[in-house]
Amino acid sequence: MPEWIAACATDDIDTEDVIRFDHGTQTFAIYRSPEDRFYATAGMCTHEHTCLADGLVMGDIIECPKHNGRFNYKTGQGKGAPIIDNLKTYPVKVEGGTVFIEA
Amino acid sequence: MVIVGAGECGVRAALALREQGFTGPVDLIGAEPYLPYERPPLSKDIMAGEAEPEPRTIASADRLAAAGIVFHPQRTVSAIDRAGKQVALSGGGALAYDKLLLATGAVPRRLPMAPEPTGRIAYFRTFDDALRIRAQLVPGKTLAIVGGGFIGLELAASARHRGAGIVVIEALPRLLSRGVPEPIARRIEARHRAAGVEFVLGTGLAAIEETAAGVRLRLADGREIAADFVVIGIGAVPETSLAAGAGLSLDNGIAVDRLLTTSDPDIFAAGDCCSFPHPLYDGRRLRLESWRSAQEQGALAAANMLGAAEAVSAVPWFWSDQYELTLQIAGLPDEGASIVERESEGSLVLFHLKPDGRLVGAAGIGPGNAVARDIRVAEMLIARRAHPDIGALAKPDFKLRSLLAA
Known part of the structure; x- marks a missing residue:
């Protein structure tokens, strides 16, 4: 059953940036968009299992640091080569300065 | 549309033709027996990993079929008939084209004293090469690598992981002298030395002799190095024989303009096989051997085969993993x-x-x-x-x- 997990404080992430969040055996990437909203996706690139939080956020896009595969982190949609599979996204809520993800 | 070469560049071009709405026939011709596969892992994960090696496929048979791309494995093009606008396939048959893309890649530069691979000497470009080399990487065996470039150094790192002894022989006084600044090359060298890799720098090779027990490499200064197996990684040369046979202009590879058009307006070239003028560097002619450039140029060539008239602009980019x-x-x-x-x-x-x-x-x-x-x-x-x-x-x-x- 999915449950709400406290991932980080809102202040932990700069605007238009991303951090890594590990929970159990899973790795997530938590984003703060230029419009100051929070999003969460699977933490590893679907191409070669590279940590996406080491990549660069540009607008709605997270770019993998290894081979520049791009995803829309709000929808998980892959944006062309070398990406074949989309990225899993997770629901996010913010309460009292804490970012929760449902996973 | 006919694409010669089913590496990263050719496959990307084929898929891009469909993504950009082309609905006519697309033929993709590859020399190797495998589905199109990624080359970067050959010297990295596939070489170092414990898993039984298999090619990492770029596009599955289903994906190619779904895109309506006709893949011709284990075929090469023997000649281009420019007047008749068709290519002749090895083993017989011909394919007509409206636009032709040459994505023929590059082949390992040959060492004059060992121009062909033998039982104990290998060149490294393909998955089959990787299998041959990988089988030699066992503790107690010594691998000599001729050439301190990326292919040799990535192989050295992977080979150390498997426990083989490594000696790298480089004729120039430092590693990675083509394109990598010295302070970074020094750090890479130090990391390899810490892993137990031996280097012989600044000394050319005079001879390679196969013996009953292994291989003996004689250096220009008279020293001799014994190894069980030798991999030669002294760079790659663009595969231009098809273009040359068709009378296309060459200049450090197949010469293309900023739209990736060859001297024949119906023939394009992209990837490792071609050189093009780069707008960021005053039109300096570049030939890039890079995974990402191959993809970018493949996609750009596809757009221009469909008449987009877009010029090359991407910044060259390259990566290497070692340890x-x-x-x-x-x-x-x-x-x-x-x-x-x-x-x-x-x-x-x-x-x-x-x-x-x-x-x-x-x-x-x-x-x-x-x-x-x-x-x-x-x-x-x-x-x-x-x-x-x-x-x-x-x-x-x-x-x-x-x-x-x-």
Whole structure:
């Protein structure tokens, strides 16, 4: 059953940036968009299992640091080569300065 | 549309033709028996990993079929009939084309004293080459690598992981002298030495002799090195024989213009096999051997085969993984006159600037993805022909991406 997990404080992430969040055996990437909203996706690139939080956020896009595969982190949609599979996204809520993800 | 060569570039071009709406026939011709596969892992995961090696497929048979791409494995093109606009296939048959893309790639440069692979001497380009070499990497055996370039060094790192002894022989006084700044090459050398790799630098090879027990390499200074197996990695030369036979212009590969058109307007070339004038460097003619460039050029060639008339503009970009270290290079460091260093936590990034302060290249090395963001930002600054603040570049706690807002 999915449950709400406290991932980080809102202040932990700069605007238009991303951090890594590990929970159990899973790795997530938590984003703060230029419009100051929070999003969460699977933490590893679907191409070669590279940590996406080491990549660069540009607008709605997270770019993998290894081979520049791009995803829309709000929808998980892959944006062309070398990406074949989309990225899993997770629901996010913010309460009292804490970012929760449902996973 | 006919595409000769089913590597990263040719496959990307075939898929891009469909993504851009082309509905006519697309034929993709590959020399190897496998489905199109990624070459970068051959010297990395596939060589070092414990898993039974298998090619990492770029596009599955289903995906090619779904895209309506007819894949012809294990076939080569023997000639281009430019007047009749068709290509002749090895083993018989011909394919007519409206537009033809040559994505023929490159082949290992041959060492004059060992022009062909033998039982104990290998060149390294294909999955089959990787299988042959990998079988030799066992503890107690010594692998000699001729050439201190990327292919040899990635192989050295993977081979150490498997426990084989390694000696690298490089004729020039340092490693990676083509395209990698010396301070970074020194760090890579130090990491290899710490892993137990031996280097013989600044000494050419005089002879290679196969003996009953192994291979003997005789150096120009008279020294001899014994090994069980030799891999020669002294660079790659563009595969131009088909283009040359068809009378197309050559210049360090198949010469193309900024639209990737050859001297025949119905024939394009892209990837490792071609050289093109780059607008960021005053039209300097570049031939790039890079996974990402192959993809970018394949997609661009596809667009231009459909009449888009888009010029090459992408900043050259390259990466290499050795041990826990990743090297990334954007732009052309050798275009710079001065260097600004940015150093932090085991990472080093060098920014290469023109005398007027314009950023033209950046090279970084560090553990994991440590330099990825800085190099990516540098790449965007290079594309914009930016003149970034030198003090900001040098300060490790300064967030480089804020320079993009300027």
